[in-house]
Amino acid sequence: MGAQTHPVDAEVTTVFLANQAALERYARSLTRDEDAAADICQDVFIRLLVVARSGRMPDVPAAWMRRVAHNCFVSSARQATTRTRILERFVESDVSVSTEDAVVRRERDHHVRRALESVRPFEREAIVLAAEGYPSAEIGQALGRTAMAARTLLCRARGQVRAQLDSFDAA
DSSP: OOOOOOTTHHHHHHHHHHHHHHHHHHHHHHHSOHHHHHHHHHHHHHHHHHHHHTTOOOSSHHHHHHHHHHHHHHHHHHHHHHHHHHHHHHHOOTTTSOHHHHHHHHHHHHHHHHHHHTSOHHHHHHHHHHHTTOOHHHHHHHHTSOHHHHHHHHHHHHHHHHHHHHHHHHO
8 A cells, every 4th residue: 555645745845855955065064964964854854744734835945944954953952962961960970979969869869750740741741851852842742732832831830840849848
């Protein structure tokens, strides 16, 4: 059984191919990595396809694709920074950390886990996605909400977690 094509698929392919070389050069200038640039270009193509299929083909596709490539790069950099920070935290050698510091860190981590468990699962998912560097629009998409609704949800959920952590600190 063959894959179904949407009426705008040919137009999207034509537009993308017309701009692909310039987009690849731009992505390589951002990433300085051939594979990462190819990943960004693939993401841009998929996003263009999704947008066009929803009837919202950009007025100036070349500029739109360049902006999306930039946003993909920024998002990827944020996620890499978050991953590095998390890995550094878990890789720290116990030799360099005093026993007291290790106990305090474990207790803090326990409180953070309990605070995250106190919010609803979709709020927890929003907090985790934000911590991984995802923008509000993508968080909203993952949760089936608008970007504005995702920002509001995230603000409230963070407030609840903060209040829960404050109650642990007061105890």
